[in-house]
Amino acid sequence: MTSSASPGLARLNEAADPAALLREVCASSTWCAAVAAGRPYEGVEQLLAASDAAMAALDPADLDEAMAAHPPIGRPTPGDAVSAREQSGVGDAEREELLRLNLAYQEAHGHVxxxxxxxxxxxxxxAALKERIGNDAPTEREIVRDELGRINRVxxxxxxERTEAP
Known part of the structure; x- marks a missing residue:
């Protein structure tokens, strides 16, 4: 670790069980292992690059594992501040339609x-849900991989950047 590492990055670099911290980011055990194996990270950009590489290497079962931890859009996991914060842009006006269309999407694609x-x-x-609901499975799978990668980066x-311990 370099002296310029943020407290959160230092904590990840020094963690005895880095997978415990990384599972907060992504539920794929393969992704967690790959990112943990790249430690120590000198900076956030190096960490994000490792995340991108690990995401690109996930097989379909790994993607399923990662997706299984995500609640439907419009229904954040109760008591989960991360889920609520990430979905804060969903207002009451869209919530019902998002939930209805998410069920149709799940029937078509087998996942949220x-x-x-x-x-x-x-x-x-x-709008994105309406656009993507009719995608074929391979196209949608790659879009999901990209979206998971974006979520993981955030x-x-x-x-x-977290200054306090989790």
Missing amino acids: FLICATGRTGAQML RLTRLA
Whole structure:
């Protein structure tokens, strides 16, 4: 570790069980192991690059494992501040339609609709869901991989910048 590492990044670099910290970011055990194996990280950009590489290498079962931990858009996990913060752009006006269309999406694709909700409005997420619901499975799988990668980047950046211990 270099002296310029943030407290959160230093904590990750020095953790006896880095997977415990990384599971807050992504539920894929393969992704967690790959990112943990790259320690120590000198900076956030190096950490994000390792995350991107690990995400690109995930097989379909690993993607399923990662997706299983994500609640439907419009219904954050009760008591989960991260889920609530990430979905804060969803207003009451969109919530019902998002939930209805998410059920149709799940029937078509076998998993919840996944999108990096941070910084997006409910209307933007609803438009993306309507656009993506008709995608074929291989196309949607790659979009999901990209969205998971974006989510992981947001969460890793927060983890690395966190000043207090989790």
